[in-house]
Amino acid sequence: MKIEELLKTKDKMPESRKLVLNIIVTANYITDKIAEALKPFAISNQQFNVLRILRGQKGKPANLSTIQERMVSKMSNTTRLVDKLVDKNYCERIVCPSNRRKVEIRITKDGLELLQKIDPVIDKVENDFANKISEKEILSLNTNLNELRS
Amino acid sequence: MKIEELLKTKDKMPESRKLVLNIIVTANYITDKIAEALKPFAISNQQFNVLRILRGQKGKPANLSTIQERMVSKMSNTTRLVDKLVDKNYCERIVCPSNRRKVEIRITKDGLELLQKIDPVIDKVENDFANKISEKEILSLNTNLNELRS
DNA sequence: CTACAACATTTGTATGTACAAATATAAGGG
DNA sequence: CCCTTATATTTGTACATACAAATGTTGTAG
Numbered sequence: 143m144k145i146e147e148l149l150k151t152k153d154k155m156p157e158s159r160k161l162v163l164n165i166i167v168t169a170n171y172i173t174d175k176i177a178e179a180l181k182p183f184a185i186s187n188q189q190f191n192v193l194r195i196l197r198g199q200k201g202k203p204a205n206l207s208t209i210q211e212r213m214v215s216k217m218s219n220t221t222r223l224v225d226k227l228v229d230k231n232y233c234e235r236i237v238c239p240s241n242r243r244k245v246e247i248r249i250t251k252d253g254l255e256l257l258q259k260i261d262p263v264i265d266k267v268e269n270d271f272a273n274k275i276s277e278k279e280i281l282s283l284n285t286n287l288n289e290l291r292s
Numbered sequence: 293m294k295i296e297e298l299l300k301t302k303d304k305m306p307e308s309r310k311l312v313l314n315i316i317v318t319a320n321y322i323t324d325k326i327a328e329a330l331k332p333f334a335i336s337n338q339q340f341n342v343l344r345i346l347r348g349q350k351g352k353p354a355n356l357s358t359i360q361e362r363m364v365s366k367m368s369n370t371t372r373l374v375d376k377l378v379d380k381n382y383c384e385r386i387v388c389p390s391n392r393r394k395v396e397i398r399i400t401k402d403g404l405e406l407l408q409k410i411d412p413v414i415d416k417v418e419n420d421f422a423n424k425i426s427e428k429e430i431l432s433l434n435t436n437l438n439e440l441r442s
Numbered sequence: 443c444t445a446c447a448a449c450a451t452t453t454g455t456a457t458g459t460a461c462a463a464a465t466a467t468a469a470g471g472g
Numbered sequence: 473c474c475c476t477t478a479t480a481t482t483t484g485t486a487c488a489t490a491c492a493a494a495t496g497t498t499g500t501a502g
């Protein structure tokens with residue numbers, strides 16, 4: 143559905159505004175789909191994002207600032223987000239021996255197993271979403287979005 | 293900057309996942325820019341969005357459900373959002389005489405004046421953002437985003 | 443009329459998030 | 473070494489948001 147129709151705007155907008163609103167609305171759309179898919183697993187989008195970052199470390203521990211800089215949606219309080227994951231036993235946190243200001247955060251076996259269960263579900267959400275346009279369009283969309291952030 | 297570089301991912305991702313992350317990251321980027329631009333005026337992105345919806349009514353009052361369905365990012369508690377705007381004297385709320393379950397919400401003179409001050413600032417943010425790509429690319433981006441939500 | 447379902451909004455409450463200040467540690471200059 | 477500054481994380485607090493239940497109102501079937 144066209145963005146103007148979706149937002150029921152009668153007056154016509156400049157294309158730049160349409161673009162801005164369109165990106166935000168589409169981001170909300172896909173974020174909601176992902177949240178819905180994660181619901182049965184009782185973790186939030188942000189927690190899932192952190193778990194995937196930790197898995198990406200391939201055994202190496204991550205510290206808080208590393209996680210923060212890699213998060214899709216940065217937030218000011220990664221400490222408490224990691225707390226939740228520790229509570230649920232999906233990751234563990236120990237003080238870094240070489241620099242005791244830092245903490246070393248590692249995904250646990252439980253965390254890895256959870257991700258393995260979630261993976262196909264999220265893959266499906268992502269594919270169902272992206273496959274509404276052609277392979278070629280996906281590529282040029284990615285290119286354009288990269289440029290918009292420069 | 294490419295999305296993979298931005299998120300510092302070493303393992304390569306399918307294009308569908310890149311697209312999803314790219315849209316979310318870009319939406320966060322532009323949302324932050326808008327929030328920054330609105331900061332001097334002491335209103336949030338959501339409050340600004342509601343004010344523009346009310347102005348779009350051109351004198352006619354809006355009720356809560358109308359506002360809610362037109363918001364860029366829907367939220368569960370529009371009542372309290374409007375409360376904030378009423379507190380600041382940017383809109384007024386009266387019980388709808390024909391159907392007392394409803395409320396009629398109208399932008400005030402103060403609200404209209406505020407929007408007039410904000411308009412050029414937001415226009416600039418939107419244009420600076422969109423003008424990083426060509427007119428033609430903006431149009432096809434809008435088309436593709438519309439399709440992705442179908 | 444009256445009872446009951448539907449509707450529009452509001453409120454309670456638990457949880458999430460932002461921002462700044464606090465804590466703890468490390469590193470570097472004199 | 474001691475003092476200052478920088479770094480990494482945590483905590484306090486105020487505010488925002490989600491979700492469900494409550495409130496008040498309307499429409500309608502009997």
